[in-house]
Amino acid sequence: MVSVADLLTDGRLPGNYFAQDLYVRGSTELGLLENRRGDRLLAIPNPLLQAIYSGLDKETGQASHLVLYNCGRWWGKNFYARFCEELADYYKQPLANLSMAEFLQSFQQCWKTHGWGQIHLDITYRDRGFLGVEIWHSPFTAAAPQGQKPAGDLERGIVEIFFTQLTGRELRCAQTSCTAKSDDCNRFILGLEKRLAPVDAMVASGQAHQAIMQTLVQQG
Amino acid sequence: MIMTTENAHRLHKKFPKKHNHYALRDFFQFNGDYGTITDWNDTRNVLTSEDFIIGLLEGLQEEVGDASAAIMYTVGLEWGKHDSLIFEAWFEREFGMSPRRANLMFLLETWWWPFISQGWGRWEVDMSDRKQGFMFINVFDSAVARTLGDVGKPVCHLYAGLFAGFFTEMVRKQLSCIEIQCYSMGETYCKFLLGGRERIDAASFWMNEGANARDIEKRLRAGEGGE
Amino acid sequence: MTFKLDTLFDEPDKHYLDANDLSTLSQYVSSIPERMAVYRTLRDQEVAVMQPIADALQQQGGHAEALVERSVRNGLMVLRYAAMAMLLDDDAFVEDRLQGWLPEMVKAYETQAIDQQLFQLLNRQLSKLFSPAQVNLIKPSLEKAQSLMLDTRETVTLAGLL
CATH class of the missing domain: 3.30.1380.20 (Trafficking protein particle complex subunit 3)
Structure with missing residues (x-):
């Protein structure tokens, strides 16, 4: 029999940890923002994001894509560790005991509460060894120079390292569509490096996400 | 990003001359559906932990x-x-x-x-x-x-x-x-x-x-x- | 501070509240004792309210234990947030806390059908516990939670991923 009292051990009922009105706190007296654990937060305004792109472009030219991807990986590595620590603390249990639904929903909510848009996972090609990630309303590619090339390098880095750590497999991430080249959202494919090898060339030749996925799947 | 009625700052629109608007809930408008944050001046913001700064510096250093x-x-x-x-x-x-x-x-x-x-x-x-x-x-x-x-x-x-x-x-x-x-x-x-x-x-x-x-x-x- | 009252203080150049504003304020203030009474009852009777619902879901509904547990957890969470929303007279509170979370959990664990039954049983329990006027205080936030949870907008199902 289900005992309601037992469900309420220590009276807690963990829910939406990243609910925005709970998660973000601010003190105008100190000029500080922090999260519900008291860790510092920063609001990065759009002009700074734009400046990151234009500043890096001025200083490093074409290499700026690689630099941003690297920054994304570093950022993602620490983000993953912090994210896991926060959830484990909140649920008062080792992360391994947490269901995947709760874990991923927290991840999506965390993404939104930070104002990074909406992140969705596409598991259509899971059996073929690919995981799709869609990011809508991305502030990063909205601030990036608009052109013909995907500009989601920061996100590519953070997503790649996040899922690499989550799955314990060395995954690579390739971007197939981008709002900076007038697509509806940013789409990424995660998979093993050698299976993703043809993607960049297909993106460069202007192929759409669906077509790229078809080719990848057919290549087996 | 293009400002639409969804992400423009509503409180600011209602009270354009309010000067004391720097408290968290006044200054930022969170749109939970879209995952966007708009500030009082209709500029989009993203929140990050210190990890973002570290990421930027480490990535550059590398x-x-x-x-x-x-x-x-x-x-x-x-x-x-x-x-x-x-x-x-x-x-x-x-x-x-x-x-x-x-x-x-x-x-x-x-x-x-x-x-x-x-x-x-x-x-x-x-x-x-x-x-x-x-x-x-x-x-x-x-x-x-x-x-x-x-x-x-x-x-x-x-x-x-x-x-x-x-x-x-x-x-x-x-x-x-x-x-x-x-x-x-x-x-x-x-x-x-x-x-x-x-x-x-x-x-x-x-x-x-x-x-x-x-x-x-x-x-x-x-x-x-x-x- | 409730959302409704917040708006009273937003106006920058208004030095005094007018009659309408004061009436809003006084309506809320005079309803506080009743809101607190309902809140206290919900807080103190949490298990007593929910246990018969859990039993009914399991025995009469014939649902599996794990599913009942899931649904009861949802119910407890909704009731807690609805109680707080009622205390603050702020329906948006339920939305802020549950949106982007509970509906996704409902989908992931496929508890829509059992949650629906739970809400029916919950309404019955509450009408036993409270007067109709008291039920009316908590009803708006419960209904908001219910419609949020059973919102069927399509999202990617996460259960079973990886």
Whole structure:
């Protein structure tokens, strides 16, 4: 029999940890923002994001894509560790005991509460060894120079390292569509490096996400 | 990003002349459906932990080594320039007055308020030397230095660039900025020197020779470091 | 501070509240004792309210134990947030806390059908416990939670991923 009292051990009922009105706190007296654990937060305004792109472009030219991807990986590595620590603390249990639904929903909510848009996972090609990630309303590619090339390098880095750590497999991430080249959202494919090898060339030749996925799947 | 009715700041639209709007829930409008955050001035923001700053610095360090300091300064410079344009527009909208005609201290305080709401720390401007062509800015709780901790050298190149870029645009005169004292050197707050290029180069040279902030202030006030 | 009252203080140049504003304020203030009474009952009777519902779902509904546990957890969470929303007279509170979370959990664990039954049983329990006027205080936030949870907008199902 289900005992309601037992469900309420220590009276807690963990829910939406990243609910925005709970998660973000601010003190105008100190000029500080922090999260519900008291860790510092920063609001990065759009002009700074734009400046990151234009500043890096001025200083490093074409290499700026690689630099941003690297920054994304570093950022993602620490983000993953912090994210896991926060959830484990909140649920008062080792992360391994947490269901995947709760874990991923927290991840999506965390993404939104930070104002990074909406992140969705596409598991259509899971059996073929690919995981799709869609990011809508991305502030990063909205601030990036608009052109013909995907500009989601920061996100590519953070997503790649996040899922690499989550799955314990060395995954690579390739971007197939981008709002900076007038697509509806940013789409990424995660998979093993050698299976993703043809993607960049297909993106460069202007192929759409669906077509790229078809080719990848057919290549087996 | 294009502002639509969904992400434009509703409270601001309703009360366009409300000046005291810097508390978290007034300043930021969170749109939970889209995952967007719009500030009072209809600028989009993203929240990050200190990991973002670390990521930026580590990623740069890995690719360009010690040149990362100069790049962060350039990023700050670009930021300050973009921001001055946005600031001019909203200042004029909010106060019905050109920023050029406003009391300088009031103007600067108004400029910094959003940064306080955004968590970049408090500041203090010391303009007592402005007639000699330089001024000092103190920043308390710098996001960069607090993140990195005591590393024995100045690290807030992003702030230095921001000040240089912003003031260059506002004053319409080429200005540079250097951090001469930093929380990351074990000090309690960060101190920036803003002025013409020649002076800033001189200060940088003195710093390399081991001068501290007080030495630099003294030498500048004694008229060293150029016009 | 409730959302409704918040708006009273937003106006920058208004020095005094007008008659309408004061009436809003006084309506809320005079309803506080009743709201607190309902809140206290919900807080103190949490298990007593929910246990018969859990039993009914398991025995009469014939649902599996794990599913009942899931649904009861949802119910407890909704009731807690609804109670707080009622205390603050702020329906948006329920939305802020549950949106983007509970509906996704409902989908992931496929508890829509059992949650629906739970809400029916919950309404019955509450009408036993409270007067109709008291039920009306908590009803708006419960209904808001219910419609949020059973919102069928399509999202990617996360269960079973990886």
